[in-house]
Amino acid sequence: MKKIMLIGYGAMAQAVIERLPAGVALGWIVAREPHHAHIRNRFGGRVTPLRSPQACEAAPDLVLECASQQAVAEYGADVLARGWHLAVISTGALADAALEQRIEAARRKGGGRLTLLSGALAGMDGLAAAKEGGLERVTYRSRKSPASWRGSYAETLIDLGGVQDAQIFFEGSAREAARLFPANANVAATVALGGVGMDDTRVQLMVDPQTKRNTHTLHVEGGFGEFHLELSGLPLASNPKTSALAALSAVRACRELAQQ
Numbered sequence: 200m201k202k203i204m205l206i207g208y209g210a211m212a213q214a215v216i217e218r219l220p221a222g223v224a225l226g227w228i229v230a231r232e233p234h235h236a237h238i239r240n241r242f243g244g245r246v247t248p249l250r251s252p253q254a255c256e257a258a259p260d261l262v263l264e265c266a267s268q269q270a271v272a273e274y275g276a277d278v279l280a281r282g283w284h285l286a287v288i289s290t291g292a293l294a295d296a297a298l299e300q301r302i303e304a305a306r307r308k309g310g311g312r313l314t315l316l317s318g319a320l321a322g323m324d325g326l327a328a329a330k331e332g333g334l335e336r337v338t339y340r341s342r343k344s345p346a347s348w349r350g351s352y353a354e355t356l357i358d359l360g361g362v363q364d365a366q367i368f369f370e371g372s373a374r375e376a377a378r379l380f381p382a383n384a385n386v387a388a389t390v391a392l393g394g395v396g397m398d399d400t401r402v403q404l405m406v407d408p409q410t411k412r413n414t415h416t417l418h419v420e421g422g423f424g425e426f427h428l429e430l431s432g433l434p435l436a437s438n439p440k441t442s443a444l445a446a447l448s449a450v451r452a453c454r455e456l457a458q459q
């Protein structure tokens with residue numbers, strides 16, 4: 200039986216817990232103190248709530264980050280320095296070049312393994328293959344409902360309550376998008392890391408009052424030709440910012456672990 204540590208106890212973490220595949224057990228949850236009593240009541244002694252991964256006395260087979268860019272900054276380097284396997288969903292954290300270097304240095308020194316989860320988008324395999332032939336242009340667009348952008352920096356750029364038609368409210372690099380929209384633009388960072396990098400990946404963010412989906416559009420041009428991919432994902436009921444597919448990509452990482 201493989202034993203995992205989950206970082207975060209929000210919408211995605213709940214979706215992952217509900218779908219944990221056979222052969223994988225949840226051993227630890229890193230969560231803020233107010234969640235600890237709930238975790239103890241729900242799982243009894245089977246799952247230990249922790250304030251940080253450093254408080255864990257055993258070695259998890261996988262540490263699954265389903266929390267925030269801030270959590271990646273707080274714990275990522277330490278997890279990798281211990282030689283553990285870290286799977287990250289809040290990939291936008293790596294838009295901070297200093298943090299990316301710290302994480303890479305810790306990984307090299309400690310021998311840990313870093314996996315970037317494919318998250319809410321598909322096609323990362325095709326992007327990686329296309330990169331081998333040279334990439335010329337990568338554009339990513341995210342289109343979500345007003346509810347999905349609420350509480351984000353979008354509120355300073357557009358009147359989410361008054362918008363009548365679909366509208367682009369942000370255009371910029373993946374680095375800017377991931378840092379300005381930490382709960383909404385991790386996919387931009389994932390595309391950037393798999394393709395032409397944070398500064399050359401063009402990003403458009405769009406609000407659409409007519410949709411209830413999170414639609415991700417990726418356009419890639421290069422020596423191989425071009426591809427255009429559109430994925431229309433259902434958001435999680437408990438967090439409209441987050442697509443169900445992102446949680447399923449974390450479940451898939453657990454299944455791969457079970458099969459090792």
Ligand SMILES: NC(=O)C1=CN([C@@H]2O[C@H](COP(=O)(O)OP(=O)(O)OC[C@H]3O[C@@H](n4cnc5c(N)ncnc54)[C@H](OP(=O)(O)O)[C@@H]3O)[C@@H](O)[C@H]2O)C=CC1
Nearest residue numbers: 207208209210211265266267270289318319382385441445
């Ligand atoms: N790569 C991708 O394709 C996608 C990435 N994401 C990212 O996945 C992450 C999780 O999403 P989701 O579950 O929907 O978000 P939620 O806001 O629903 O839940 C986040 C959880 O993580 C906890 N948390 C955040 N920071 C820390 C920390 N430093 N230490 C301990 N706990 C922490 C929160 O704690 P508390 O309850 O105390 O606030 C909360 O329990 C987000 O960063 C989101 O942006 C989402 C969708 C797609």
Ligand SMILES: O=C([O-])CC(=O)C(=O)O
Nearest residue numbers: 383384385386413441442
């Ligand atoms: O889940 C999504 O649709 C995308 C998302 O939030 C992100 O990229 O951070």
